[in-house]
Amino acid sequence: MRDYWLSKLFFDLQSSAPLGDEYRANRKKILDRYPLKPEVRTAVERDDVAFLAPRVNPYLLRFYFVVAGMSEADFLKKVRTAGADAAARSSHG
Amino acid sequence: MASLAGVFASSHAPLIIRGWKDVKSANQRELTSSLTELGRRIKAARPEVLIEISPDHWVNFFINNLPSICVGVGDEHEGPAEPWMKDFPFKKIAGHPKLANHIVQTALERDFEPSVSHHLTLDHGFCIPLWRGGLDPLPPIIPIIFNDLEPPYPSVRRCLQWGAMLAEAVRTYPADIRVAILATGGLSHSIGEPTMGEIDEPFDRECIRHFEKGEERPLIDFLNERLPTIGNGAAEIRNWVAAHGAAGGRGFELIGYCNCPEVYVGCGFASWDVAARA
Secondary structure, rough: OOOOOHHHHHHHHOHHHHHHHHHHHHHHHHHOOOOOOHHHHHHHHHOOOHHHHHHHHHHHHHHHHHOOOOOHHHHHHHHHHHHHHHHHHOOOO | OOOOEEEEOOOOOOOHOHHHHHOOHHHHHHHHHHHHHHHHHHHHHHHOOOEEEEEOOOOEEEEEEEEEEEOOOOOOOEOHHHHHHOOOOEEEOOOOHHHHHHHHHHHOOOOOOEEOOOOEEOOOEEEEEEOOOOOOOOEEEEEEEEOOOOOOOOHHHHHHHHHHHHHHHHOOOOOOOEEEEEOOOOEEOOOOOOOOOOOOHHHHHHHHHHHHHOOOHHHHHHHHHHHHOOHHHHHHHHHHHHHHHHHOOOOOOEEEEEEEEHHHHEEEEEEEEEOOOO
16 A cells, blocks of 8 residues: 655655755755654654555655665665565465 | 667666776776677667667656656756766756657557656666767667666566557568667676675576577566565666567677676666567
8 A cells, every 4th residue: 555645755855855965965855745644754764664565656766765874774774674574474374 | 651770778887987097907808808899889870860778867756756657758957966977978868759759659549548748867787888889879769668677667578568559660660761770788797785785697688598599488487476574776777678579589699798896786788680570
């Protein structure tokens, strides 16, 4: 299930370089413009890839973390760990 | 009447542009050779209009309005918006509204209901094969966006039928012009998923074998079974399926295949011999 406002945040950030600059300079100011659910906002603030991944298109997820300034190596590590954790949860019913 | 002068397919991995220096030299040579040959074949077909089928990578559409298939009917399109595509030589790209509208009308008569856009931005999916294939000047482009990025996707069967309809639209267009089709995307890759970076070369090779054999049902069954099991980027093979349908399911020839982990994509390049079409 997609989270609409999370998706909209990621979409807007990857669509506008100036907005991306502004976001890197002051995340709170940009996040305040979007009606994110509290748990979603917390996950964004914590760069919680595992929480965010099922709620947004994978391409947007990847674009977002490029804009947010996460290194490719770090993103790969986090998204793969998220997958492994999800698989482990699934295998335990 | 217009004629179908050629049908082609190409991968469009972004890292071919923005990560080129990190691509191993052997893979650089392989990719350059394939893209150059692709461009040579397109130029040899002498298209006066090029229909391109590619996904939209969140440039034109969002989940508030996400068409399955959209035909660009504008007289001009924007060049790529991605900052790393800034050196692409064309900021504006001519369209061909008359043929584009004929395609839409033909689609409606054949029970397809495509969306239309009078002004599209053509992202890297459209532009990398044109750029690295050395197409300069560009013929007018009719962009057709297939939703390969966000489920629900158009079915493989409908993509094949869309391609056949597209060929019919070209052949019934009442002007003596040469038209080519270029489908872009695929083959196997995974973006933003836990499997990101994985390339399934056995899948790609099997897929290529199905295109070479040309039999519709086994191709559809194979893709219906396997696409949900591999990386999300392989959804773009739907575009190749449409090209295959346009070529009448015959004459597929692999130009090159490069399993290139540096660009995260099993890169494929192909053409169909349209003279072989039944």
